[in-house]
Amino acid sequence: MNAGIQGLAADIFKVALVRIDAALTEAGVASRLVLQVHDEVLVEVPTGEKESVGPMVLDLMRGAADLAVPLEVNAAWGATWADAKG
DSSP, X not given: OHHHHHHHHHHHHHHHHHHHHHHHHHHTOSOEEEEEETTEEEEEOOGGGHHHHHHHXXXXXXXXXXXXXXXXXXXXXXXXXXXXXX
16 A cells, blocks of 8 residues: 555656756756755755755755645755765
8 A cells, every 4th residue: 555655756756856856957057966965955055056056955855735734844954965964
């Protein structure tokens, strides 16, 4: 029974990844999508782009699917992935 739920979640996440990549390219920013691990996405963002790229990525993740309940998304920042996981 769980396979259907996990499959749908994976599909929603893939939609979000494609939208993030396209939005970063369209915005002409230096930020780049680097890695996807399970339900996490790693985006390399120069310090000067944090205020614009951060909210954009969060909004794209939240809006990846139209569901009856909101998709919960959060962000963490750090110089390294370990720092962000902190």
